[in-house]
Amino acid sequence: MKILLVEDEPKVAAFLHKGLTEQQHAVEVATDGPSGLRLALAGQHDIIILDNLLPGLSGLEVCRQVRTHNPAVPILMLTALGETDDKIRGLDAGADDYLVKPFAFQELLARLRALVRRRPETAASVPILQLADLTLDPSSKLVQRAGQPIQLTAREFSLLEYLLRHKGRVISRVDILEHVWETSFDTGSNVIDVYINFLRKKIDKDFTPKLIHTLVGMGYVMKEE
Numbered sequence: 001m002k003i004l005l006v007e008d009e010p011k012v013a014a015f016l017h018k019g020l021t022e023q024q025h026a027v028e029v030a031t032d033g034p035s036g037l038r039l040a041l042a043g044q045h046d047i048i049i050l051d052n053l054l055p056g057l058s059g060l061e062v063c064r065q066v067r068t069h070n071p072a073v074p075i076l077m078l079t080a081l082g083e084t085d086d087k088i089r090g091l092d093a094g095a096d097d098y099l100v101k102p103f104a105f106q107e108l109l110a111r112l113r114a115l116v117r118r119r120p121e122t123a124a125s126v127p128i129l130q131l132a133d134l135t136l137d138p139s140s141k142l143v144q145r146a147g148q149p150i151q152l153t154a155r156e157f158s159l160l161e162y163l164l165r166h167k168g169r170v171i172s173r174v175d176i177l178e179h180v181w182e183t184s185f186d187t188g189s190n191v192i193d194v195y196i197n198f199l200r201k202k203i204d205k206d207f208t209p210k211l212i213h214t215l216v217g218m219g220y221v222m223k224e225e
Helices: 010-022 031-040 057-071 084-093 105-117 156-164 173-181 193-202
Strands: 003-008 026-030 049-050 074-077 097-100 130-131 134-137 141-144 148-149 212-215 219-222
Touching: 003 031, 003 057, 003 105, 010 049, 010 105, 031 057, 049 105, 057 074, 057 084, 074 141, 074 148, 084 097, 084 173, 084 193, 097 105, 130 156, 134 156, 156 193, 156 219, 173 193, 173 219, 193 212, 193 219
Parallel strands: 003 026, 003 049, 049 074, 074 097
Antiparallel strands: 130 134, 134 141, 141 148, 212 219
């Protein structure tokens, strides 16, 4: 796996570079925001590990700019800030997951595996998913609503794909955590609500009928209004 690591703390960068290369990953390292952004836009990386507090350009701004050019690459944000609002700002900037320092290296590896686990399948074996005028192609990772392309992050795409594969069924928050995040999260966290809102803004806000519905105390369902 080709990984871009953007981390300005020398000891942390050296520790992660050593550990990831020992796991047979190819690791490219940047130590500030501008160089991290340049490498992210120039290279073809399987995943980006991005520190939040960077010199020159913040991790949030790097994340936003990467998302503009590459909506699909998974981004794991590292942060010393553990407050919920800080995490939400990272997710809102386009990060797919976050990890608060200090963290266990094995947890980092587990989160990386979860983010890259869903591999593109062959077009012949994977049908396009559709509901009303919304289509999702699992092979090309292309999402359209009323013929207009919709840009999603890797995590948003996985969430939408899971909901579409179970359209018409009520999906609980626990189901979403287990099948989309594939790692342990605080069940009291509002991360699912945050991502549902991201999807609504992109595929429902400017279109009719509305397709994502909340059933209070039960979960979510995708169906025509």
